Amino acid sequence: MRIAVGADHAACELKAHLLTWLRARDLEPVDIGPPEPSAEDDYPDISQAVCRSVLEGDCQLGIMMCGTGVGSCIAANKIPGIRAALCHDTYSARLSRRHNDANVLCLGARVVGEGLAREIVATWLEEDFSEEARHRRRLEKVTALEHREREP
Numbered sequence: 001m002r003i004a005v006g007a008d009h010a011a012c013e014l015k016a017h018l019l020t021w022l023r024a025r026d027l028e029p030v031d032i033g034p035p036e037p038s039a040e041d042d043y044p045d046i047s048q049a050v051c052r053s054v055l056e057g058d059c060q061l062g063i064m065m066c067g068t069g070v071g072s073c074i075a076a077n078k079i080p081g082i083r084a085a086l087c088h089d090t091y092s093a094r095l096s097r098r099h100n101d102a103n104v105l106c107l108g109a110r111v112v113g114e115g116l117a118r119e120i121v122a123t124w125l126e127e128d129f130s131e132e133a134r135h136r137r138r139l140e141k142v143t144a145l146e147h148r149e150r151e152p
Contacts, residue, residue, distance in 0.1 A: 085106065
């Protein structure tokens with residue numbers, strides 16, 4: 001499985017750790033960047049690149065990291081077709097895939113350590129969308145929100 005992995009300057013160390021860990025599990029992480037931390041690596045830019053890789057089909061899923069994960073998640077969810085989930089525990093990670101069919105996982109490098117990040121990612125990758133009618137119905141409503149014209 002190809003997984004787009006990106007981070008802003010605050011999460012480059014966690015990104016490097018997860019890239020190595022994912023490769024050791026015979027997955028194919030694609031390093032979206034940056035190669036080294038720089039204060040000019042803004043999470044909206046990297047989030048957009050991770051999401052583009054998922055939407056264009058280059059990667060099946062994406063993982064985006066910043067200091068708290070909040071900014072990355074907000075930016076990713078502005079992109080139609082992306083269902084990004086900010087997860088700091090395995091329960092949220094599991095249900096974000098099972099109930100919400102999340103296609104991008106957001107992590108906060110200043111919130112979770114390497115060990116917990118590995119557990120969250122492993123849980124997230126192991127889970128599939130349940131396909132239950134109630135969850136499909138809710139996702140259809142989310143998709144409708146993406147295409148609704150903005151009200152003043």
